[in-house]
Amino acid sequence: MAWIYLLVAAVFEVVFALATNATNGFTELWPSLLTAGAAAGGIFFLSLALRTLDVGVGYTVWTGIxxxxxxxxxxxxxxxxxxxxxxxxxxxIIGGVLGLKLSDRSATA
Incomplete structure (x- = not known):
């Protein structure tokens, strides 16, 4: 389940980055709200994944994806x-992410 949480967190991370580009320096309301919500969602799901995954693996995979x-x-x-x-x-980067997933001792979690 941790890897599913991590994938959901990564989707929020992508939305966060793309929405930030549309905020125009946080002068546009809806993109700014989307950015804040996506950042919160990404961190929330990352925290769920890190209950099981090592922080070094989880954070690196999250940022890589x-x-x-x-x-x-x-x-x-x-x-x-x-x-x-x-x-x-x-x-x-993709190779590194896959390598981390394959070598993680808690990959079966």
Whole structure:
């Protein structure tokens, strides 16, 4: 169940990052409220996941998934640039996240 909580937390992390981009310096009400809500949701679900997972693994996986998701959706939604160097870096991040999950001693939890 901890890994499900972590995935939900990562989705909130992506929403948080994308909504922050739309706040216009926190001058836009609805994107600002979405940003605050997504930040709270991400931290809440991360805390549930960390009941079982090691903090080093949980936090790293959370930020890794959040980073990759933000870059992918940022390029689709906001037309941000993507090049070969970025793509290689994201593959490495995904590999690291998978490696952490596979090596975590509590992965069966």
């Amino acid at each position: 959040g980073s990759v998701g933000t870059v992918v959706l940022g390029s689709v939604i906001f037309h941000e640039s993507m090049n070969a160097g970025k793509a290689v870096a994201f593959v490495l």
